[in-house]
Amino acid sequence: MDKSFKSATAPQEITAEDLELINRFTRKELKAEDVFTFSVILCDNEIDRDGERFDNLALEKLKDMFVGITGIFDHSHSGKNQTARIYKTEVVTDTGKKTSYGDSYRFLKAKAYMPRTESNQNLITEIDAGIKKEVSVCCSVKSYICSVCGNDMRSEKCSHIKGIEYSGKMCHCILKDPADAYEWSFVAVPAQVGAGVVKSYPKAKVTKTFSELEATIKKGKEVVISPQLSKELGEKLSELQKAAAEGEAYRNELTKETVKYAALALKGIDIETAQDMCKGLDIERLKKLRDSFSERAGRVIPLSPQLKPASKNHTDNNQFIF
Ligand SMILES: [Zn+2]
Structure with a gap:
């Protein structure tokens, strides 16, 4: 599962504690002048554009899982093939900010380092400039809990649809119990609004045949249909309307x-x-x-x-x- 998040990097002062943590991951001991560090927000507990959110326990688990995980700088000319590694994480609670469902806003903040080399000098300059980034975390979770009925949204027991209101409350999926953290990446977003933003969406399964569509509808599940099936469905609907009028x-x-x-x-x-x-x-x-x-x-x-x-x-x- 990929989750994207808008984040801003911030260069950090390197403390003795930072160096100690960083050197757990390096073969040769690095000095403060050898490394560049920055902080980044990986994910939070707000409902995202996929109608999903991590619960607080999941954030705590991810906090431990992301330590040592390598991040890649995707789609950035200066960042091609560059990597940074997370050496410290913390869950931060923003008591002054509430989530859309009324909980205190929490986010997973990470500190990452990369060696200062000639090849990544441009990238360091970019990060130093505080250019906004779209952070994408890739991890797996065991439970996809429905906010309405409390059942796993992949099971037959749940027939709710994300984004639909039930008794005045928007249904969303609560991601619980992360199993693994694979990687994180980020994309530098140019200063122009909307330019070059790369977002990752989980791919929905596309229904292509009537029988498949019928089975999904009977379960009351959300459905995405292919353009061809959509056309066929439109034709079928016209036929049925004509037959109904005659009847x-x-x-x-x-x-x-x-x-x-x-x-x-x-x-x-x-x-x-x-x-x-x-x-x-x-x-x-x-x-x-x-x-x-x-x-x-x-x-x-x-x-x-x-x-x-x-x-x-x-x-x-x-x-x-x-
Ligand atoms: Zn449900």
């Missing part, structure tokens, strides 16, 4: 006939009662009802000779004119 017209005709025969067969029945009688019936039952009223109406009043004296076919009730 509706046929049903109206059938109801009219049934009501007419009912009025003849059952003397004194009012039109509304007869219409109500037809309402809950499916087409087959409605046909049977029409036929039986039609037969009864024929017995009560022998209509055909009067109404259609010229007809040779007396069984053809459809020819009756009222």
Whole structure:
């Protein structure tokens, strides 16, 4: 799982404690002038654009997991193939700031170092300038808990959808119990707004066939469909709408006939009662009802000779004119 986060780097003074921590990762002992250090925010407990957030315990676990993990400087000309290593982490609580769900805002802050070499001098200058970065952390978590029902969102027990409101509360996914931290990377964002921002999104599974779509919908799960399936679905919808309109017209005709025969067969029945009688019936039952009223109406009043004296076919009730 990749998580992106907007962060700003800040160059750090190198203390004796920093050097001691850094030298746990180096083969030869480095002096303060040999290294460049900076701090970066890796992730926080706010709901992100994927509708997910880490819980506080997860941040604490990630704090330990990210120590020693290497970060890469992606997509930056000066940072190509450069790496930095995290040597210290802490979870910081900002008591003056609340998350969107009302908890105190917490974030995982890391300190990283890189050796001062000629090849990474440009990158160091970039970081020194405090250029904004998009930090991406890659880690795995064991639980994806639904904020509404408390079940794992991947299980059958949860039918909620991230981003949808339930009883006034937005459903989101709580990432718990991290299993591993793999890497982190960051992209230098040029000063121009919106230029060159690279964000990582988890890829949603794309549904391509009707049967797959049907199965997903039955589970009440979120679904992303392919453009082709979307087109097919649109065509299918038009067909169904046409069929539904035809069905509706046929049903109206059938109801009219049934009501007419009912009025003849059952003397004194009012039109509304007869219409109500037809309402809950499916087409087959409605046909049977029409036929039986039609037969009864024929017995009560022998209509055909009067109404259609010229007809040779007396069984053809459809020819009756009222
Ligand atoms: Zn749920």
